[in-house]
Amino acid sequence: xxxxxxxxxxxxxxxxxxxxxxxxxxxxxxxxxxxxxxxxxxxxxxxxxxxxxxxxxxxxxxxxxxxxxxxxxxxxxxxxxxxxxxxxxxxxxxxxxxxxxxxxxxxxxxxxxxxxxxxxxxxxx
Amino acid sequence: xxxxxxxxxxxxxxxxxxxxxxxxxxxxxxxxxxxxxxxxxxxxxxxxxxxxxxxxxxxxxxxxxxxxxxxxxxxxxxxxxxxxxxxxxxxxxxxxxxxxxxxxxxxxxxxxxxxxxxxxxxxxxxxxxxxxxxxxxxxxxxxxxxxxxxxxxxxxxxxxxxxxxxxxxxxxxxxxxxxxxxxxxxxxxxxxxxxxxxxxxxxxxxxxxxxxxxxxxxxxxxxxxxxxxxxxxxxxxxxxxxxxxxxxxxxxxxxxxxxxxxxxxxxxxxxxxxxxxxxxxxxxxxxxxxxxxxxxxxxxxxxxxxxxxxxxxxxxxxxxxxxxxxxxxxxxxxxxxxxxxxxxxxxxxxxxxxxxxxxxxxxxxxxxxxxxxxxxxxxxxxxxxxxxxxxxxxxxxxxxxxxxxxxxxxxxxxxxxxxxxxxxxxxxxxxxxxxxxxxxxxxxxxxxxxxxxxxxxxxxxxxxxx
Numbered sequence: 127x128x129x130x131x132x133x134x135x136x137x138x139x140x141x142x143x144x145x146x147x148x149x150x151x152x153x154x155x156x157x158x159x160x161x162x163x164x165x166x167x168x169x170x171x172x173x174x175x176x177x178x179x180x181x182x183x184x185x186x187x188x189x190x191x192x193x194x195x196x197x198x199x200x201x202x203x204x205x206x207x208x209x210x211x212x213x214x215x216x217x218x219x220x221x222x223x224x225x226x227x228x229x230x231x232x233x234x235x236x237x238x239x240x241x242x243x244x245x246x247x248x249x250x251x
Numbered sequence: 252x253x254x255x256x257x258x259x260x261x262x263x264x265x266x267x268x269x270x271x272x273x274x275x276x277x278x279x280x281x282x283x284x285x286x287x288x289x290x291x292x293x294x295x296x297x298x299x300x301x302x303x304x305x306x307x308x309x310x311x312x313x314x315x316x317x318x319x320x321x322x323x324x325x326x327x328x329x330x331x332x333x334x335x336x337x338x339x340x341x342x343x344x345x346x347x348x349x350x351x352x353x354x355x356x357x358x359x360x361x362x363x364x365x366x367x368x369x370x371x372x373x374x375x376x377x378x379x380x381x382x383x384x385x386x387x388x389x390x391x392x393x394x395x396x397x398x399x400x401x402x403x404x405x406x407x408x409x410x411x412x413x414x415x416x417x418x419x420x421x422x423x424x425x426x427x428x429x430x431x432x433x434x435x436x437x438x439x440x441x442x443x444x445x446x447x448x449x450x451x452x453x454x455x456x457x458x459x460x461x462x463x464x465x466x467x468x469x470x471x472x473x474x475x476x477x478x479x480x481x482x483x484x485x486x487x488x489x490x491x492x493x494x495x496x497x498x499x500x501x502x503x504x505x506x507x508x509x510x511x512x513x514x515x516x517x518x519x520x521x522x523x524x525x526x527x528x529x530x531x532x533x534x535x536x537x538x539x540x541x542x543x544x545x546x547x548x549x550x551x552x553x554x555x556x557x558x559x560x561x562x563x564x565x566x567x568x569x570x571x572x573x574x575x576x577x578x579x580x581x582x583x584x585x586x587x588x589x590x591x592x593x594x595x596x597x598x599x600x601x602x603x604x605x606x607x608x609x610x611x612x613x614x615x616x617x618x619x620x621x622x623x624x625x626x627x628x629x630x631x632x633x634x635x636x637x638x639x640x641x642x643x644x645x646x647x648x649x650x651x652x653x654x655x656x657x658x659x660x661x662x663x664x665x666x667x668x669x670x671x672x673x674x675x676x677x678x679x680x681x682x683x684x685x686x687x688x689x690x691x692x693x694x695x696x697x698x699x700x701x702x703x704x705x706x707x708x709x710x711x712x713x714x715x716x717x
Contacts, residue, residue: 170608171637174601181593211637228644234590235648236655237583 127176127188148196148203156218160248161186164204164216167193171227175215178230182240184248186217220246454480477536478545484529485546488522489677495519496670499663509659519666520654527647530558534636534643541639548680551673557598557642562649563591565669569653572668573661583656587649594645602638605631 156162161179165172167190179186191197191204191214204213210226217224219242224230233239243249458480495518502515533541541559544552554560566588576584609631616624654662 168608170601170605170634171641173604174597174641177600178593178597181596227641231594231641231645232648234594235587235645235652237586237590237652 127180127185146196148199149207151196152200152203152207153221155189156223157221159187160184160220160246161243162218163188164200164214164218165190166214169212169214171212172215175217175227175230178234182243182249183251184243219243219248451483454483475537475540477533478540481529481533481537481540482546485526488526488529491522492670493674495522496667496674499667499670503660503663503667512659512663516654516659516662516666519670520650523650524647527643530643531640534558534639538635538639542635548677550676550680550683554676556595557602558639559642559646560673561595562646563588563595566591566649566653568672569665569668573657573665576661580656580661584653587652587656591645591649595642598638598641598645605634605638 152164161184163172163175163179163186165176165188176186176188189200191200194200201213204216208216208223208225208229210216210228212226215227215230217226217230219239222242224233224239224242230239233242240249454476457476495515498515499519502512507515530541533546538558540546542557544555544558547555551560554564556564566584570581570584570588573584609628612624612628612631616628653665657665
């Protein structure tokens, strides 16, 4: 799992984005990697989402929006994007929105999640 | 018991106990003439002797010879009004009295001395009141003994109309009392039913007005109103479930067309969608009620996972029951089981983290900051609702996926299996609850056990058809 945060303490060098529009930021961040999870470090459901992908053998990239200086905007934008109960966790695969945890679960049960992961190159088996 | 048969009418109305099985024991007491055994053996259709005996006695007819006396006493029966609430021994008595009245016609061993007197009045009263099928009731027990005595006894040398009249009166009294008791019971049932409907109405009204009586049961006892409302809705859902299952079963047995089956199966899916939406609403008002499984039976609670059944366990149970499956179907269902397991694992881990975080917050609350800590804790607790909702979502998705993977006939069988499985689990709970403990077994409990056993066996029989 790779964490990218707005503050200094991170494992990957921070890419400071130029655009301020949260929606654009989200799109750019989502497109950057095969599997992207927008998360909150204190949120347990986000932990569930992370565990699920790890159990599939996938390494998602996680953005903890509570550690982003503009996390508020991101949170609102995410909520607008999928209209769910909570802004996080929100999952993108191959740059495309999968949705909140319920969509992820539903897509895993009906088999489409694995297919999406394979198409995005996150899974090889 | 024998005493009043000999002629003491004292305790007649209390003789609720003497049933037919007491007859053989009473016979020796009641025989005044040794030759009366023939009356026990005679058969014949039953009919009412009430009016007959009253007529005979009230007219003060003297019956002189022994056979006539015998006949009179076998003919003795309580008044016709008591037929409204008959009991088993009445039929037995009718058998033999009928037989005895025909003794003249059929020339049985006693029959030589034909009692023409009793034969003639017999015919008009013959078909007047065909006796209704007699339930086993104690209430009319008071009727039994004089009838039994009439059945078996050798009459005394001189019939005492007075005593007979008294006995008749007491029989009438006993029957009247039992009728009144029955009426009182029925009235009690009716009023309870009305009260129940009233309560349900009140609950519905309270719910629609958004009243909550203090969660956790300060005002309303052990469950909150949200929990109570859900329990009520869930029990209705269970009744619906029972209906759906029967429909599925008959549809499969009747070999309906696929399109007809599809309608029924879709109906069953919608029925499950309904319970998930009910649970969703309940999670908002009282998540603890759901997550602790207080809405389920104890056996179901034993297997509870996050407020309901564990989907992967259900699929594991289903796979052998769904034979025959195509290779593709089998792979699909195994993959479904695997995916469900992964999702369940992820949810469980998320819930573990929530619990850990909650424990940390509560443990580390300082005295100065208690309010804030409580607020934080409350916020974390609120996340429980999300987990129960996701678990229910998982269950719902699993059922839908099963529906997609199977043919319509297989899906019908599959849902029948699911319905019967949970029905049996619930029955197991009731059986367990009413199993005999110590030496005291309440009558009610054992009756319930019997009926539960029958229910389990009935569903077992149905289940084995597939």
